[in-house]
Amino acid sequence: MRRVAVIGVGMTKFGEHWEKSIRELIVEAGARAIEDAGIHGRDIEAIYGANMSAGRFANQEHIGALIADHMGLVPKPTVRLEAACASGGVAFREGYIAVASGAYDMVVVGGVEKMTDVLTEEAASILGLAGDYEWEVFKGATFPTLYALMARRHMHEYGTTEEQLAMVAVKNHENAVLNPFAQFRKRISVEDVLASPVIASPLKLLDCSPLSDGAAAVVLASEEKVRELKIDTPVWIRASAQASDTLALHDRKDLTTLLATRVAAEQAYKQAKVEPKDIDVAEVHDCFTIAEILAIEDLGFFKKGEGGKAVEEGQTARNAKISVNTSGGLKACGHPVGATGVKQIVELTLQLRGDAGERQVTRAELGLAHNVGGSGATCVVHILSR
């Protein structure tokens, strides 16, 4: 397989875009990525689009064709990939494999979701389609409930506290303040989180990522193409790994670890020939605060059970032991589900290139993206480097 690099990135601001359709979000992010790469649309050979549920959120399937059409890229091949909230990660992975294979020299990977055109209750129900609908949401277990079960068990087994959960949100909001594309650019305190309405105990409103509209896109190119185009700051894909788990939470042996994260991470470290301690900056899937704690443990940054303590000690803040979710994460940057996995790559690319502005970390040589679908039935891990 050939080496592949990210040569351009772009995204919309994440948030409530009542004035923009899914089509406009796609074009805005896609055009920015193409401009950032310094190429023309005609140079793109194929499109890998990520979207979870436009069929429900926006009354439109065939999202690959929608992207090609509205980006003016007809008749290029285009496809949509879906793995719930990991749609962006799997699309990035398949785009990478296609370029690595030699099928294409240059592709764009884009992710989009428009979630705020439906009622909040309906959105919660649609997001439930990421889990085992028949056994979970249909019985009333929406996603906050499922992650609340994981949080309760983690608290029971390891003494993780509600304050520690809250500190994940506080840190991610802190980072988002410095990200012009983030949905919530506002500091919050542990007290704010603890005082916010209970959604599914122990998770409160401010432990949860929001409903968001947004899109993100990246341009991938083969090593030959990177040289040909004289790209100054290619960001290389050093590892791409993916794993699955049971769709339903009740079929798992352990609620305090995501098997798919552990399997994918192990493979990714092996591919890149690096260890967890070598990672400088990581975008991890914090759909709920407990999810970030599970992630930093399952990815090997901290020992199982010590994630809460690590957050409390500030080890995951910018420029601490490992900078986690410098974008603001799903919690504060926002979580338009199909776009999230691609946004993680956008953020890592900016950090590794030294283009992350006010939130730039001082040492950014190796970055890791961790994107989860549902309650962990899909996990994708990518490792990038300068």
Next chain:
Amino acid sequence: MRRVAVIGVGMTKFGEHWEKSIRELIVEAGARAIEDAGIHGRDIEAIYGANMSAGRFANQEHIGALIADHMGLVPKPTVRLEAACASGGVAFREGYIAVASGAYDMVVVGGVEKMTDVLTEEAASILGLAGDYEWEVFKGATFPTLYALMARRHMHEYGTTEEQLAMVAVKNHENAVLNPFAQFRKRISVEDVLASPVIASPLKLLDCSPLSDGAAAVVLASEEKVRELKIDTPVWIRASAQASDTLALHDRKDLTTLLATRVAAEQAYKQAKVEPKDIDVAEVHDCFTIAEILAIEDLGFFKKGEGGKAVEEGQTARNAKISVNTSGGLKACGHPVGATGVKQIVELTLQLRGDAGERQVTRAELGLAHNVGGSGATCVVHILSR
């Protein structure tokens, strides 16, 4: 890119499976493909799942994970691909690219759709999400309407007759009688078609493919793996090509040709170093009878405008000039949209291996699969050989 072969195929009967869930359909087809390949589930390295709209038809997204879970393939990587009715074709293409790249040595590509659990009117609306929902279905133009416009224009420009359209359905029903997995194993006459209720003039009920439930799966392996497993009858993928067109019909220059079919076909013939006249057996996308006429012209089997005449002359019957839709096609074998593109590969594989039973064609060395999404916004063409 490495050579890749189809080494196992399986499908459910297509039809109305009110007694089976989407999960059971997946397992039935998948298990048959794995058994046919003579391998074990543990030998599979990844899953490429095709599905158009389970989010709407079956209240479930995250279909890749659903497949891995219910096939007992956790923690293998799994992803769902969607390009409306071409979902199966694009999943097969991405599975092929992944094996050709060296990312995996053996994968399964499966497609599924469960369409009969919703009301017929709702199903028509869901299928409309394959087109440009905002400009087409929302205004009342469901898919029969769009293809009726193409049929009218083809009749106007080339003198194609309603009888010729009907003959496509008659031929495909004739083939389906010999296919134990087909939905409609029943002969019909031109008079039956002409006398059936008008859906969108000139298309009548019997010009239209049905709503169907079903699944299909194929196992793909690298050349090394084919040798290692001593596969007797590998069917090689000689070409894989894909193209796109505008989502909405009104944005096209010509209603009597599908640009995406022409672009993809041209690339596929070039890759395989063959010409249209070399193809012995073809599965083409006959969602409506007019679609098969467009396909056999756009694929270069017959000149533009002469497709209707070719059908009338019997040139597309089994063992005539080219055997088209020996499975019965979408029209008579059935059209569970996510499964259709994969079923086309199942049929070609059986024909090329000489395993097609009563419907076996006498000469089957080169086969072509043609899978269309929406009214032509996606087209995938594959060429297979022994």
